[in-house]
Amino acid sequence: MSPAEKKPQERVGVYVCHCGTNIAGVVNVAEVSKWAADNLVHEGVIVARDYKFMCSSLGQELIQKDIKELKLTRVVVAACSPHLHERTFRNACKGAGLNPYLCELVSIREQDAWVHTDKIAATEKAKAIISGGVARVIHHVPLEPLHVPIHPATLIVGGGIAGIQAALEIADAGFPVYLVEREPSIGGHMAQFDKTFPTLDCSACILTPKMVDVGNHPNITMLTYSEVQKVDGYVGNFAVTIKKRARYIKTEDCTGCGICWEKCPKKVIDDKFEAGLGYRKAVYTPFPQAVPKYPVIDDINCTYYIKGTCKACEKFCPTNAIDFNQKDEIITVEVGNIILATGWDLFDARRVPNYGYGRLANVFSNLEFERLSNSAGPTGGNIVLRDGKTTPKSVGIIHCVGSRDKNYNNYCSAICCMQSLKFAHLVHEKTGATVYNFYIDIRTPAKAYDEFYQRIIEEGTLFVRGKVAEVTDAARNPGEEGKLIVQVEDTLVGKQRRIPVDMVILSAGLEPRFDSKAVAKTFGISCSADGWFIERHPKLDPVATMTEGVYIAGCVQGPKDIPASVVQGAAAAARILGRIQQKEIALEPVRATINEEQCSGCRICNTLCPFNAILFHEDKMVSEVNPALCQGCGTCVAACPAGAISGTGFSNEQILSQIDGLLLLNLDKKEAMA
Amino acid sequence: MTDTPETKPFEPVIIGFTCNWCSYRAADMAGISRMKYAPNVRLIRLMCSGRLDPTFVFKAFAGGADAVLVSGCHPGDCHYSTQNYKAMRRFHLMQRVLTQMGIEPGRTKLLWASAAEGQIFANEITKFVEEVRLLGPLNWNKSAAPVVPVEVPAEEVQA
Numbered sequence: 161m162s163p164a165e166k167k168p169q170e171r172v173g174v175y176v177c178h179c180g181t182n183i184a185g186v187v188n189v190a191e192v193s194k195w196a197a198d199n200l201v202h203e204g205v206i207v208a209r210d211y212k213f214m215c216s217s218l219g220q221e222l223i224q225k226d227i228k229e230l231k232l233t234r235v236v237v238a239a240c241s242p243h244l245h246e247r248t249f250r251n252a253c254k255g256a257g258l259n260p261y262l263c264e265l266v267s268i269r270e271q272d273a274w275v276h277t278d279k280i281a282a283t284e285k286a287k288a289i290i291s292g293g294v295a296r297v298i299h300h301v302p303l304e305p306l307h308v309p310i311h312p313a314t315l316i317v318g319g320g321i322a323g324i325q326a327a328l329e330i331a332d333a334g335f336p337v338y339l340v341e342r343e344p345s346i347g348g349h350m351a352q353f354d355k356t357f358p359t360l361d362c363s364a365c366i367l368t369p370k371m372v373d374v375g376n377h378p379n380i381t382m383l384t385y386s387e388v389q390k391v392d393g394y395v396g397n398f399a400v401t402i403k404k405r406a407r408y409i410k411t412e413d414c415t416g417c418g419i420c421w422e423k424c425p426k427k428v429i430d431d432k433f434e435a436g437l438g439y440r441k442a443v444y445t446p447f448p449q450a451v452p453k454y455p456v457i458d459d460i461n462c463t464y465y466i467k468g469t470c471k472a473c474e475k476f477c478p479t480n481a482i483d484f485n486q487k488d489e490i491i492t493v494e495v496g497n498i499i500l501a502t503g504w505d506l507f508d509a510r511r512v513p514n515y516g517y518g519r520l521a522n523v524f525s526n527l528e529f530e531r532l533s534n535s536a537g538p539t540g541g542n543i544v545l546r547d548g549k550t551t552p553k554s555v556g557i558i559h560c561v562g563s564r565d566k567n568y569n570n571y572c573s574a575i576c577c578m579q580s581l582k583f584a585h586l587v588h589e590k591t592g593a594t595v596y597n598f599y600i601d602i603r604t605p606a607k608a609y610d611e612f613y614q615r616i617i618e619e620g621t622l623f624v625r626g627k628v629a630e631v632t633d634a635a636r637n638p639g640e641e642g643k644l645i646v647q648v649e650d651t652l653v654g655k656q657r658r659i660p661v662d663m664v665i666l667s668a669g670l671e672p673r674f675d676s677k678a679v680a681k682t683f684g685i686s687c688s689a690d691g692w693f694i695e696r697h698p699k700l701d702p703v704a705t706m707t708e709g710v711y712i713a714g715c716v717q718g719p720k721d722i723p724a725s726v727v728q729g730a731a732a733a734a735r736i737l738g739r740i741q742q743k744e745i746a747l748e749p750v751r752a753t754i755n756e757e758q759c760s761g762c763r764i765c766n767t768l769c770p771f772n773a774i775l776f777h778e779d780k781m782v783s784e785v786n787p788a789l790c791q792g793c794g795t796c797v798a799a800c801p802a803g804a805i806s807g808t809g810f811s812n813e814q815i816l817s818q819i820d821g822l823l824l825l826n827l828d829k830k831e832a833m834a
Numbered sequence: 835m836t837d838t839p840e841t842k843p844f845e846p847v848i849i850g851f852t853c854n855w856c857s858y859r860a861a862d863m864a865g866i867s868r869m870k871y872a873p874n875v876r877l878i879r880l881m882c883s884g885r886l887d888p889t890f891v892f893k894a895f896a897g898g899a900d901a902v903l904v905s906g907c908h909p910g911d912c913h914y915s916t917q918n919y920k921a922m923r924r925f926h927l928m929q930r931v932l933t934q935m936g937i938e939p940g941r942t943k944l945l946w947a948s949a950a951e952g953q954i955f956a957n958e959i960t961k962f963v964e965e966v967r968l969l970g971p972l973n974w975n976k977s978a979a980p981v982v983p984v985e986v987p988a989e990e991v992q993a
Binding site for chain 2: 275706768794
């Protein structure tokens with residue numbers, strides 16, 4: 161039942177934060193603090209104060225002064241979510257000589273002031289929450305953080321620009337990196353692009369040197385054509401199971417000479433790298449500068465795997481590097497930290513049927529246009545219509561396809577405005593065509609971006625503000641014959657317009673990878689409702705995740721352009737390098753322990769643990785928790801019929817007392833005593 | 835504690851258990867997004883919904899709660915891989931036991947909410963509060979008091 165009711169042994173301080181007006185605007189903080197001082201005395205509260213910003217250095221000093229002068233043994237801070245400032249206040253307590261785990265942060269901002277409008281009810285709720293915190297903190301025990309060693313290797317998943325940047329930063333600092341990439345080559349989407357905005361650098365020219373660096377780096381182990389299957393362990397000591405798909409090429413013998421794909425008789429439409437505009441062979445590298453240089457045999461399309469004969473590549477290979485019997489290989493690597501940089505998928509513009517992509521030949525997606533304009537692409541860089549020869553005389557570029565649209569994705573894809581401006585420039589430069597940009601708003605917020613916009617305006621691109629209703633080939637007058645007609649309300653003029661063009665480019669947005677939810681699950685992190693991975697803090701901790709040791713970089717966190725992806729890759733690397741150099745990490749000491757005396761050896765807990773942290777000693781007939789494996793979920797604590805298992809930080813006493821406190825039963829106790 | 839049913843509408847007191855990783859963060863998300871919901875729920879943070887010992891729920895009811903909310907990560911999304919399934923199994927068993935004790939199933943609710951689902955969390959709480967309001971006060975602590983003697987040794991009570 162309720163904990164033993166003795167004379168208060170602890171000396172508790174209660175600190176109520178105003179958070180400016182965030183809390184004080186709804187909760188009457190002065191009243192709450194006075195109430196705590198008056199009504200929780202029997203629980204050991206000897207001081208209760210309110211202050212404008214508890215997390216400020218002055219606020220923290222206030223707490224520290226009380227700990228020292230009033231000899232506080234417990235601290236309750238009523239402020240924001242523990243996920244924001246628990247560490248802050250624990251450190252403040254530590255600074256004043258109090259064990260940091262004797263501090264409890266209760267949330268009266270996220271769970272009270274911000275979600276309620278009734279000031280009286282919110283104030284009452286704040287009192288209950290504080291009462292719960294006080295009742296709980298009494299049962300806290302001093303804890304020491306667990307120290308676990310950090311394995312110096314890092315796993316990076318995704319070999320796009322963010323992953324490449326992170327890999328190079330870590331490898332250059334002297335630590336081993338495993339770079340896993342699903343495709344046969346690293347490079348990611350950036351390798352497909354023609355030019356980059358706003359500088360109009362050739363994308364391949366700035367990317368491929370980095371790719372080569374990755375390929376040659378002694379500290380980087382590239383695992384291309386591979387996928388992570390399973391992640392075991394925890395920060396510092398992950399064991400990652402990776403499936404290396406069979407390339408059917410002996411990489412130790414292959415020189416990447418290219419004779420195999422020259423001789424291969426099977427042509428396949430390349431819907432990945434060339435976005436469906438070009439062909440590749442059944443044995444191929446995605447693009448000439450691919451890293452690694454070894455090709456793969458596509459066993460779905462290869463004639464040998466379909467009909468059992470051909471083997472042209474094997475016949476001509478000068479180094480006998482073809483091996484049709486190669487099997488997928490499963491390997492396990494040990495790493496201390498993980499960076500997820502798995503990137504994005506292009507929004508499938510077919511989902512917007514009124515824009516005619518996939519139905520009207522001359523409606524192109526942005527990725528198709530990148531390939532069209534790329535001098536290494538299927539047309540050698542000639543911007544032509546789907547017939548492969550006609551140069552368009554007028555081009556319409558539609559912004560926000562699949563973005564900022566309630567029917568598809570609410571978010572802004574961040575890159576489409578600049579990308580569309582870049583397209584306008586490229587079309588102008590290469591064809592001299594008239595270019596229309598159909599936009600809702602132009603968003604050019606980064607360095608030199610708006611200057612680029614001004615430049616595109618000066619080049620004579622026509623901007624029509626309005627969301628395009630339809631792209632159609634149904635002509636209404638002779639001028640529209642054989643053209644694509646863009647039907648749009650020009651909201652600056654307030655009129656419907658029909659603009660005939662030869663070619664339409666859809667600036668389709670970015671979407672999370674189709675399997676992002678499964679990937680998040682594999683790595684134990686969370687996705688937003690859209691499918692982007694959630695960072696630890698949207699502003700202050702953008703590359704860490706809630707799972708210790710797992711970081712995110714690039715578009716996997718949300719749509720962003722190349723510079724931002726590079727920044728995140730480098731930031732994640734910096735975070736990990738700091739970790740590695742400390743050689744060990746302090747973990748929350750939230751663990752289960754079994755009292756041998758009380759354990760009956762029923763083994764109910766043994767099968768409940770997903771981490772195999774509970775061992776059974778046959779000789780003593782008792783179970784024991786391995787603290788290195790225990791993650792502190794507490795499922796075994798709840799299941800033990802003998803009550804022999806206790807969870808530090810979340811013990812039965814703590815929770816049961818908190819229930820009492822939340823229900824203000826501790827006040828009844830006081831009345832009973834009076 | 836001070837409800838006077840004649841004059842004010844009944845305001846239920848609800849204890850909510852959230853897991854550290856998904857549902858507590860959903861509550862944070864609701865806060866950060868300034869979504870409004872009924873102020874009747876008071877939350878307790880557990881590391882995992884699997885930590886929920888049914889005793890906690892009985893204790894809450896015995897202590898005067900009108901309803902109990904149990905929330906965790908969506909099935910398949912558990913931070914501890916599968917522990918929320920265990921919570922789910924326990925929850926349904928517990929609900930049966932509670933029914934036998936005369937507590938309507940509507941007074942307990944299992945809610946899955948991911949860290950991104952602040953809106954769902956807020957909406958479900960408001961809905962739950964309205965449902966419990968219709969059920970009326972439980973007053974289990976008062977009606978059950980003679981059955982479950984609460985030991986308060988007189989010598990330990992402080993003046």
